Amino acid sequence: MRKTLSLALPLAALVLLAAAPLVASAYQLGLLLGMATYVTLASAWALFSGHTRYISLATVAFYGTGAYTVAVLNESLPYPVVLAVAGVIGAGLALVVGLSTLRLAGIYFVIFSFGLSELIRELITWYEVNVTGTLGRYIFLDITARGIYWQMLALGAFTIGLTAWIHRRRLGLALRVIGDDETVAAHSGIHLARVKLIVFVLASTIITLAGAIASPRWVYVEPSIVFNPTVSFLTVIMALLGGANRLWGPALGAVPLFLVFEWLSSDFPDTYPIILGLLFIAVVFVLPNGVLAGIERLRQRRKA
Amino acid sequence: MLLTTLILGAVLGGTYALLALGLTLQYGIARIMNLAYGELTLIAAFVLVWAFQGLGLSPIISILLLAPAGYLVGWALYTVMMGPLVRRAGGSGRLEVDSILATFGLLFLIQGVLLLTAGPNFTSISYLDRGVSVFGVSVAANKLVAFGICVVAGGALVVALARTRWGLTLRAVALSPVSAPLVGIDVNRTMRQGFALGTALAAVAGGTLAMYQTFSATGGVVFTMKALVIVIMGGVGNVGGALAAGLALGLVETFVATAIDPGLTLAATFAIFLIVLLWRPQGLFRRR
Numbered sequence: 305m306r307k308t309l310s311l312a313l314p315l316a317a318l319v320l321l322a323a324a325p326l327v328a329s330a331y332q333l334g335l336l337l338g339m340a341t342y343v344t345l346a347s348a349w350a351l352f353s354g355h356t357r358y359i360s361l362a363t364v365a366f367y368g369t370g371a372y373t374v375a376v377l378n379e380s381l382p383y384p385v386v387l388a389v390a391g392v393i394g395a396g397l398a399l400v401v402g403l404s405t406l407r408l409a410g411i412y413f414v415i416f417s418f419g420l421s422e423l424i425r426e427l428i429t430w431y432e433v434n435v436t437g438t439l440g441r442y443i444f445l446d447i448t449a450r451g452i453y454w455q456m457l458a459l460g461a462f463t464i465g466l467t468a469w470i471h472r473r474r475l476g477l478a479l480r481v482i483g484d485d486e487t488v489a490a491h492s493g494i495h496l497a498r499v500k501l502i503v504f505v506l507a508s509t510i511i512t513l514a515g516a517i518a519s520p521r522w523v524y525v526e527p528s529i530v531f532n533p534t535v536s537f538l539t540v541i542m543a544l545l546g547g548a549n550r551l552w553g554p555a556l557g558a559v560p561l562f563l564v565f566e567w568l569s570s571d572f573p574d575t576y577p578i579i580l581g582l583l584f585i586a587v588v589f590v591l592p593n594g595v596l597a598g599i600e601r602l603r604q605r606r607k608a
Numbered sequence: 609m610l611l612t613t614l615i616l617g618a619v620l621g622g623t624y625a626l627l628a629l630g631l632t633l634q635y636g637i638a639r640i641m642n643l644a645y646g647e648l649t650l651i652a653a654f655v656l657v658w659a660f661q662g663l664g665l666s667p668i669i670s671i672l673l674l675a676p677a678g679y680l681v682g683w684a685l686y687t688v689m690m691g692p693l694v695r696r697a698g699g700s701g702r703l704e705v706d707s708i709l710a711t712f713g714l715l716f717l718i719q720g721v722l723l724l725t726a727g728p729n730f731t732s733i734s735y736l737d738r739g740v741s742v743f744g745v746s747v748a749a750n751k752l753v754a755f756g757i758c759v760v761a762g763g764a765l766v767v768a769l770a771r772t773r774w775g776l777t778l779r780a781v782a783l784s785p786v787s788a789p790l791v792g793i794d795v796n797r798t799m800r801q802g803f804a805l806g807t808a809l810a811a812v813a814g815g816t817l818a819m820y821q822t823f824s825a826t827g828g829v830v831f832t833m834k835a836l837v838i839v840i841m842g843g844v845g846n847v848g849g850a851l852a853a854g855l856a857l858g859l860v861e862t863f864v865a866t867a868i869d870p871g872l873t874l875a876a877t878f879a880i881f882l883i884v885l886l887w888r889p890q891g892l893f894r895r896r
Binding site for chain 2: 578584
């Protein structure tokens, strides 16, 4: 009973969400799209970082790479091929990062991911200025906001489904053991680097695809626009607030926080980053394991 | 040409070495991975510019004041923010994740305040802007003064760490925070000192940077990144290694900027980082 419910409820919600654009206004559709994007990003981030506790600060490096790939290729290749190329580039980038850092202690990975988006932004800017001679590109694709929303919704559903599936496999168990204690994991025969690499590449590919799907909304694309560090920041705080090691935690954090940020950035554009920083620190201090874990702890205390 | 690159690289490397020295103290002694380090540096740089433009204060006096001010700021930051995290972690690996997340939030907080007060534009001052001949190469006097400050501050710290009892205490906690209490060391106090000292060095490095370079409120991430790479290159907690690696990075970066393209300096940093990761992740100068 519980099992069918845990499958039926999300499916019903998905159908409702997919039907929403038929009645929503343009502004509401924009909000829905933003929420779907951040649910996808936060869930994909948590897929790797939630259990392993390897904090990735490079969300926007992949997200921006996806968007920029579309900007470069949208006039020369058909759209599905462009998406596929973006996915392959994201996976390749994740392989390079993973192979050079995931064999080592977590701190090397964090440092690498910390500067990665700056690096890619610098490289693309240098390439565009010196080789192609144009900084800034246009995306003219025949895709409506509705179409983007449906694609993003599908990607988000796929991400959560994939997370649920991995959690039930040996791979998910291996991830949890690595997160608890790497030494124990190594002694019980888990190939640490391989497990971490597989999941990191999966999560990064999803994030790259999210950037590629969202990119037609921009129309005009420039490295400083698509590699906005706020995206990395928002993704981490959303996943943390909900609970990065729960299936629904990231989605639960992403929806309310996205709405709060929308309101903050339009009503307080100057003080917005300050409020964001304070909120982030508050989450780390007050709810280090997320809202879901906090509620569970409260319940247990009440029982006892 | 080569000599110019060498001298200018050494000047830049001096500031980088000081930056990395502060970060390696914070990470090595206090065990705090401080991602807001570059933002702390920028605060000092902006304070120096404001003091120079608003009050007409000489940058050298500013830096003398910035060092103790940085120490106080670091002390307060540790007491209010890092201390509770250290206590909550209780010596487990959780501190690393918590400190990364907390300072990531701090990064945005400080950046927001800087953007609000200083705006997004690049800032610089013109102080001692005339050339001085060094081995036949004309170098701006402000760079030489900045380099001198770095050498004095860095050198004094290296000697203090190696020769004094206080330095011995700091090194003991860096080596083993578990056994340090056995010989009567107050670990919590020493960690706070290490963090505060690191912040003081960040402030001095930021001050010297403002003397000769343009900078903006959003550039902190790059400074943190460079300092981190230098720390890894030199070996975590290795003071001499950080100094040598800092100089080396300054040289490489100046070489890349003059010979290839100034837009690729971060790429050069990352290239070095990759080589170190693949070849000697324990640091170039660490004995196995």
